[in-house]
Amino acid sequence: xxxxLRLFAALSLLLLLGAGALAESPPGPKDDSxxxxxxxxxxxxxxxxxxxxxxxxxxxxxxxxxxxxxxxxYDTEAARFAVTRQEAYIARERADIGELKARTDAAxxxxxxxxxxxxTLYAELVRTRDAGLPFAKDERRTRLAALRRxxxxxxxxxxxxxxxxxxxxxxxxGYSLDIEAEDAVMExxxxxxxxxxxxxxxxxxxxxxxxGAWVERFDPASGEWARLPHADGRELAKAVQISRRQRIAELxxxxxxxxxxxxxPATQQxxxxx
Numbered sequence: 001x002x003x004x005l006r007l008f009a010a011l012s013l014l015l016l017l018g019a020g021a022l023a024e025s026p027p028g029p030k031d032d033s034x035x036x037x038x039x040x041x042x043x044x045x046x047x048x049x050x051x052x053x054x055x056x057x058x059x060x061x062x063x064x065x066x067x068x069x070x071x072x073x074y075d076t077e078a079a080r081f082a083v084t085r086q087e088a089y090i091a092r093e094r095a096d097i098g099e100l101k102a103r104t105d106a107a108x109x110x111x112x113x114x115x116x117x118x119x120t121l122y123a124e125l126v127r128t129r130d131a132g133l134p135f136a137k138d139e140r141r142t143r144l145a146a147l148r149r150x151x152x153x154x155x156x157x158x159x160x161x162x163x164x165x166x167x168x169x170x171x172x173x174g175y176s177l178d179i180e181a182e183d184a185v186m187e188x189x190x191x192x193x194x195x196x197x198x199x200x201x202x203x204x205x206x207x208x209x210x211x212g213a214w215v216e217r218f219d220p221a222s223g224e225w226a227r228l229p230h231a232d233g234r235e236l237a238k239a240v241q242i243s244r245r246q247r248i249a250e251l252x253x254x255x256x257x258x259x260x261x262x263x264x265p266a267t268q269q270x271x272x273x274x
Contacts (some may be wrong), residue, residue: 118165143171193209
């Protein structure tokens with residue numbers, strides 16, 4: 001654009017110099033070539049000016065096209081980045097969907113197999129209660145009856161049934177971790193007698209009268225109370241006091257573990273003599 005402007009300025013200067021020279025020269029014969037030259041110079045000047053305008057317009061259009069090209073390049077890179085990120089997001093979503101489907105299938109399979117498992121566990125609870133030591137009968141019977149109603153309830157959800165079953169299992173397991181003593185009137189040698197009954201976890205169920213003269217242990221195999229030979233009622237009395245928080249905990253020796261030889265039950269006269 002600068003070259004065309006310079007050309008236009010040079011032609012204009014030549015035109016002015018020519019006009020000045022013609023004015024200073026003496027009048028002479030009329031020459032027709034001067035107007036033609038002036039007209040040529042003016043035409044060339046007009047062409048140069050038009051070329052400069054076109055060049056300026058082209059330069060402006062060129063800058064606009066370059067701006068558009070740069071914007072398109074930026075938009076292309078931004079779109080490529082967005083597509084890459086979207087593809088990564090879709091891949092993660094597909095992986096999550098696959099994992100969720102696998103978990104759902106596993107949950108459905110577990111639910112299908114859950115009812116037989118719960119029935120098996122319930123039957124084991126009943127068997128353990130009936131074959132084990134006879135303690136907390138009313139409490140355990142009430143709990144198992146409530147559990148049976150829940151398992152048979154068609155409106156109860158699988159989660160509710162499983163929760164009740166796990167609670168019953170937890171309560172039964174808790175019996176193995178504590179000792180408990182209670183006073184009761186039980187039959188011994190065909191006569192009722194006041195005794196103290198001590199449950200040592202699930203290991204043993206022991207009883208003795210207030211005098212501590214004898215100690216008996218319940219035998220689950222026979223379902224009877226068996227007299228323990230040479231049993232020391234003082235150890236059992238200490239265990240009862242510890243269980244009732246009437247005595248500081250200490251080491252006591254209780255007849256639990258392997259079965260011992262059963263002694264012959266004492267007669268009523270022998271007990272009265274003792």
